[in-house]
Amino acid sequence: MELVCPAGNFPALKAAIDNGADSVYLGFKDETNARHFPGLNFSAKNISKAIDYARAKDAKVLVAINTFPQPEKWQKWADAVDLAADSGVDAIIVADIGVLDYALNKHPQLTRHLSVQASASNIESLNFYIDNFGIKRAVVPRVLTLEQITKICSETLIDIEIFGFGSLCVMAEGRCMLSSYATGESPNTYGACSPANHVNWQEKDDKLECRLNDILLDSYSKDENAAYPTPCKGRYQVNGETSYAFETPISLNTIDILDQLIATGAKALKIEGRQRSPAYVAKVTRAWRMALDAAKKPDYCAPESATSELKSITEGVNSTIGPYKKEWR
């Protein structure tokens, strides 16, 4: 199984490759990708440096161009596809039908992956993208169970990529407008969920309040860990009771069921976290490299050192195997 790791910048890319990533995925410095955060991503200049480094270490570079352009800014997405093709990246990861079509016609030789943002959750959807745009791989949304992924893998010849670790979107990706409902900017339109300029932290009566465009998402007591404020992981009142109505500030960690993930037939495992530091990327990649190597032998058991490494970076944030198990639903 191919280990696909996040690279928010060049040091993170090095960290991922040096610690055992088979591939790294990254985006350009604009809203053409779904991690459009200040200080992140690659310019035209350092994309070639990134590719040179990856080539020297036999790793692949995948470029996410996975947001949805509107007519006025269409050229930015076309330029991003051209830049990826001209730089010689191994594949682009695309969600928008128009962008896929552009890539197919302008750069037919450039390998196209379907982004999770396209939210293709069944074989008919995948076939739409395979038949019309020749995608070679699809990242499937974090809504499917192991059973459903197994079925999809058995029904298609293209590679299926699944998420193994990191932030967990609880809504189907590319189909969530909670962020734009709150702020006017969403992953689809702006390339970010809960853009940082709309987030406000404030101490109030022994509590730490977190607001998104003045909407109170959570209020943490001193002994609670504060999480990045996405609307799906806020604490709200429903029927007079306060709870995490959608999901707790939890992250995805599948290390204990890695053998089951491999058994689905999925060919690649994605680690979320382009917004994370190089140190984080190094640790996570090291842990998953160990786990994947361990899984090559029979009777897989998550290596102790990998498990504790992952625990050390999640800092008390709980983890889940999420939708892979039916009961999560």
Place this chain on the structure above:
Amino acid sequence: MDISLSQIPFNWTEKAITDFYKEMAHLPLGTIYIGDTVCSKREATISTKQWLTIAEELQAKGKLVIFSTLGMIETNPELSQLAKTCTETPFMLEANDISSVNILSRLDKEFACGPGINIYNHNTLNILQQKGMVRWTPPVELSIEAIADIRNAAKNTNLEIELFAFGYLPLAISARCYSARQEGLDKEHCGNICNKTPFGYCVDTTDGKDFLRINGTQTMSAAIHNALNGWKAAEAAGINSLRISPANTDMKSVIEQTYSMLSGNIDSVEIELDPRERFCDGFAFNRAGIE
């Protein structure tokens, strides 16, 4: 400018559904969407066969009937049901997942694309038109201006465009059922609990402001999006129809007033809301949806 009635987003009882359409059949609506887009388990409430009877009755009253299909397809039984619906239904279908587009274009049938299909630009629009799309309700986060930009850049403007102009905004879809979660259940063993809440569950912030609304696997706006009074801007943008979605208010009055406004008899639609309800219209005018 036409008025269309969006499908009922919630899991109402069979009686509530049939009573509702009996009333709607007499109102000045050009198009009526029927069916459910949220959850395949809602077939327990009302079957495809019963929907077809409702559709025939509405058609006999001169309405264009469009059958809305599920917003997210995950299981093979859902996929088989979808294929059967697409093949056998003698009415136009609305795709809300790209799987439906694939099936309908293979069958060479004309179809509508609902707000669940990600069409954000003219190039995507062109391709889906080539596949057979003849009606389009854009994603709800696109403003009237953004819709106009897409239409103006499109190759073929022979397309009915609808603006989601009234109702709770469909904001997200998940594999997890939040209605079941509210009741301490999971989706597998939900017992169709969402039929207990005709307008879902309101999700308020802990400082008492309305924010979201739970409707099974769907998350909606707590507020009722109301862009009806922006109809002239919509018309100038090339939009052909105002799409009105059933909400917790006097729908008959909403539709009749909208018709009067479009006929030039009144200047604006004025609706009195239950104290728990509130309007928003941000998405239509390039602002945060909640505003």
